[in-house]
Amino acid sequence: MLHRTQTHGLVILMSLICGYFCSGWFQNNAKSKSTQKEPVYGHTEDELDQSCLCHLTGVLDDCFCDIESIDVFNNFKIYPHIRKLTERDFFRYYKVNLKRPCPFWPDDSHCSIKDCHVEPCPESKVPVGIKSGNYNKYSHAANTVSEMRECEQAHELGAINSTLSNQSKEAFADWAHHDDAQDHFCGLDDEMSPESEYVDLLLNPERYTGYKGPSAWRVWNSIYEENCFKPRSVYRPLNPLAPVRGEGFYNWLEGLCLEKRVFYRLISGLHSSINIHLCAKYLLDEGWGKPVWGPNVHEFRQRFDPAETKGEGTRRLKNLYFLYLIELRALSKVAPYFERSFINLYTGNTEEDTSTKQLLLEILNETKAFPMHFDESSMFAGHKIESKTLKEEFRLHFKNISRIMDCVGCSKCRLWGKLQTQGLGTALRILFSEKEIKKLPENSPSKGFQLTRQEIVALLNGFSRLSTSIKELHNFRTLLKDHR
Numbered sequence: 001m002l003h004r005t006q007t008h009g010l011v012i013l014m015s016l017i018c019g020y021f022c023s024g025w026f027q028n029n030a031k032s033k034s035t036q037k038e039p040v041y042g043h044t045e046d047e048l049d050q051s052c053l054c055h056l057t058g059v060l061d062d063c064f065c066d067i068e069s070i071d072v073f074n075n076f077k078i079y080p081h082i083r084k085l086t087e088r089d090f091f092r093y094y095k096v097n098l099k100r101p102c103p104f105w106p107d108d109s110h111c112s113i114k115d116c117h118v119e120p121c122p123e124s125k126v127p128v129g130i131k132s133g134n135y136n137k138y139s140h141a142a143n144t145v146s147e148m149r150e151c152e153q154a155h156e157l158g159a160i161n162s163t164l165s166n167q168s169k170e171a172f173a174d175w176a177h178h179d180d181a182q183d184h185f186c187g188l189d190d191e192m193s194p195e196s197e198y199v200d201l202l203l204n205p206e207r208y209t210g211y212k213g214p215s216a217w218r219v220w221n222s223i224y225e226e227n228c229f230k231p232r233s234v235y236r237p238l239n240p241l242a243p244v245r246g247e248g249f250y251n252w253l254e255g256l257c258l259e260k261r262v263f264y265r266l267i268s269g270l271h272s273s274i275n276i277h278l279c280a281k282y283l284l285d286e287g288w289g290k291p292v293w294g295p296n297v298h299e300f301r302q303r304f305d306p307a308e309t310k311g312e313g314t315r316r317l318k319n320l321y322f323l324y325l326i327e328l329r330a331l332s333k334v335a336p337y338f339e340r341s342f343i344n345l346y347t348g349n350t351e352e353d354t355s356t357k358q359l360l361l362e363i364l365n366e367t368k369a370f371p372m373h374f375d376e377s378s379m380f381a382g383h384k385i386e387s388k389t390l391k392e393e394f395r396l397h398f399k400n401i402s403r404i405m406d407c408v409g410c411s412k413c414r415l416w417g418k419l420q421t422q423g424l425g426t427a428l429r430i431l432f433s434e435k436e437i438k439k440l441p442e443n444s445p446s447k448g449f450q451l452t453r454q455e456i457v458a459l460l461n462g463f464s465r466l467s468t469s470i471k472e473l474h475n476f477r478t479l480l481k482d483h484r
Contacts, residue, residue, distance in 0.1 A: 053477045055306060055314045060322055062261060065372035070321050073370060074470045081363050082464045087202060088356045089127050090345040094457050097196040098414055102407035104222065115283070115291070116209040118411040120197040129348035130453070131198065201419075201461065204412060206274075207281030207293055211410035219407055220271060227397045227404075228267055229260040259379050259390055262326075263397065269323030270420060272316040273469040275303050277416075280472040295472075297479050317473070323424070324466045325374040328367055330427035331463060333437060335364040337451065340442055345456075360460070376431045391432070398425060416465075423462020426455045 059066045085091060098118060123131060224230065234252045253261055282296035304313035337343070338360060345356045380387040380394075402421045408414040430437070436449035451459075 053317075053473065053480065055311075056317050056473075060318055060325070062258060062265075063322070063325060063372075063374050065325060065374070067318070067321055069372060070324060071470065071474065074324070074467055075474060077366050078363065079467045079471045081359060081366070082460070082467050085356070085359050085363060086461050086464045088345075088359070089347045089349070089352060090130070090356050090453075091457055091460055092200055092202050093121060093126055093130055093198050094201055094415075094419060094461070095196050095198050095454060096415060096418055097193050098411050098418075099195045100406045103403055104407055105218075115207070116211060116410040116412050118199055118204050118415050121200045121203075123198070125200070126198045127347040127349065129346040129353075199415060204415060205281065206277045206412070206416040206465070208278045208283050208296075209410050209412050210283070211408075211413050215409045216413075219404060222404055222407070223267060223401050227401050228264045229256060229397070230264070257390075259394055262322075262379065263394055265319045265322045266326060266424065267401065268316055269319035269321070269466075270424060272304075272320040273323065273466055274417070274420070276300075276320070276469040276472050276476075277465065279303065280468075280475070295476060295479060297476065297483060300476050301480075320466070320469055322374075324470060326376075326431070327424065327427045327459075327463045327466060328370060329374045329376060330430040330459070331364055332367040332370070332373060333434065334430045334451075334459075335361075335368055336437055336440060337449070338364060340440065342443060380432075395428075398428065419458050420462045420465055422455065422458035423460075423465075426451070426459040427462070430459075 057067055231252055253264060256264070279300040280295050281293045282299055283291055284294050284296065285292040302308055304317055306313050309316075338357070343357070344353055345360065347353055347356075380391045402418070402425060405414060405417040405421050408417050433449050436446070439448055440446045
């Protein structure tokens with residue numbers, strides 16, 4: 001963890017190390033068969049102007065790593081593989097309840113275009129190994145006849161849920177949450193609820209839906225104002241696109257402790273990532289029944305251009321990189337969980353399951369090789385009682401944010417908000433479960449640390465969204481250069 005009291009010489013040393021590894025990544029890419037061009041980072045006189053991204057450079061706050069190293073690592077090492085992984089059957093089907101009422105306020109909002117709607121996946125389309133309901137069984141033994149019968153029985157029993165009384169449904173929902181242990185950072189979505197449905201993420205991509213205005217602002221303001229350890233004297237503008245007044249919204253961060261700064265940067269990074277997705281997949285033309293989606297440069301500049309945000313846009317983007325580092329670190333730490341031979345990402349298709357796990361392990365090996373990981377050991381490292389209290393407060397604040405996702409008025413926005421929040425919550429749980437992960441038995445499941453299929457799908461898809469955001473930043477950089 002890089003503190004302000006450390007010497008400037010150390011920063012220079014780390015920059016040289018970063019440069020060394022960047023050089024290695026570029027050389028490796030040149031030897032590959034990829035036709036991708038090397039990214040342009042805007043170091044020339046012409047590019048260092050008023051563009052949104054010219055100041056997005058250098059070492060991030062609270063860690064050693066620099067933005068340029070993450071760009072190269074992600075765009076050439078991670079993005080191509082994580083994109084393929086999330087297209088596999090195990091990761092494309094996500095079970096979610098989009099009908100849960102908002103626990104904080106009534107919400108009668110609706111989207112302005114039909115693309116807000118989420119189309120559930122018919123049970124017949126979901127691979128038998130996924131809809132079996134055995135989220136903690138990943139062994140090859142699950143491919144036996146007895147396991148297949150168990151899957152069929154579970155499916156038949158699941159169909160009975162629709163005839164249960166409301167009281168029984170509530171009992172099932174309570175039972176589904178019984179495993180929401182102290183180390184969880186977000187509520188486990190009620191997979192056993194009769195209202196939970198499978199969604200094919202590939203058929204319901206995250207993109208602009210027309211959901212905006214007071215309803216959307218209320219969700220984010222509730223997150224920022226009530227859950228981000230922010231002083232009551234500091235107010236976030238109700239409309240995040242409104243001109244920033246005074247000295248800017250982020251200046252108060254420096255007075256917070258590390259843990260509270262980290263929390264805020266995670267939420268801000270998630271918000272920035274979601275905004276980038278909407279800007280990159282914007283509805284450009286509804287056409288004649290054939291809508292055209294693509295990057296909207298004007299929308300991007302409105303949200304991130306330093307000139308239009310008084311410099312806050314750059315901070316927002318840096319928080320995205322910080323969030324990326326956090327989830328990258330979590331993936332590197334959870335690798336031993338998946339490296340065990342009996343763990344199989346089970347869908348019922350043996351050949352695909354094998355190749356899916358192999359691709360996942362390749363990605364995890366890349367994350368372990370990254371040389372400038374965030375050091376989470378400096379968090380919650382003070383006085384034992386105070387640290388425990390702060391960690392619990394940290395966990396409950398994040399858990400509350402996961403509940404606010406049920407207040408999002410757009411179904412597709414709610415889907416991706418819930419998934420990415422659960423992915424980040426899973427990453428945080430992994431970061432602070434180091435002892436349990438180290439004690440994992442090689443040839444049998446562990447009661448000390450276990451991941452449900454739902455958590456695995458959210459973790460990898462959530463990280464894929466961050467990877468895509470960083471890739472899209474490079475694309476916007478190119479577009480902005482072309483506009484000039």
